[in-house]
Amino acid sequence: MKHPVDVHVGKRVRHRRWMVGMTQQQLANKVGIKFQQIQKYETGMNRISASRLWDIAEALNVDVRFFFEGIDEEVDAGAAGADGVPGDILADKEALELVRSYYAMPENQRRRLFELARVMSDVA
Incomplete structure (x- = not known):
């Protein structure tokens, strides 16, 4: 076990x-x-x-x-938090790849992508 x-x-x-x-x-x-x-x-x-x-x-x-780090937190891995984000979002390989790609971009492009994502999430 x-x-x-x-x-x-x-x-x-x-x-x-x-x-x-x-x-x-x-x-x-x-x-x-x-x-x-x-x-x-x-x-x-x-x-x-x-x-x-x-x-x-x-x-x-x-x-x-x-x-x-975070071992004391009782997180239900399958449950979503109040904001709709899974408790263990970094368990998702796609999310980690997105973060890695995001930080590989130049800062000005990151800022623009971030603003686009905020606008798109407001629409959804």
Whole structure:
């Protein structure tokens, strides 16, 4: 049975890996394990040892504490909040790709895209 802490830490590993544009294979190579083990970590099927989490944090260029951020919050992953946004929006791969693409744009284009999105959401 999956422990909620293992699931949370695994999600945070996956989110960070997606945000930096790294594949499971690339992360596995940096840490010295097989990509299948990364898959098991990301789903919470396998627990990540302290030393392995340290190595993953270094490979993803974050502090180890990053993986535990938000762990105290009781979020129903399937439920939408009062604003209609899913509780765990970064669990959506498309949303993460959108954020990554957004920050890859020049600032003036980001500002224009942001304004367009605000106008479009008001219409919907």
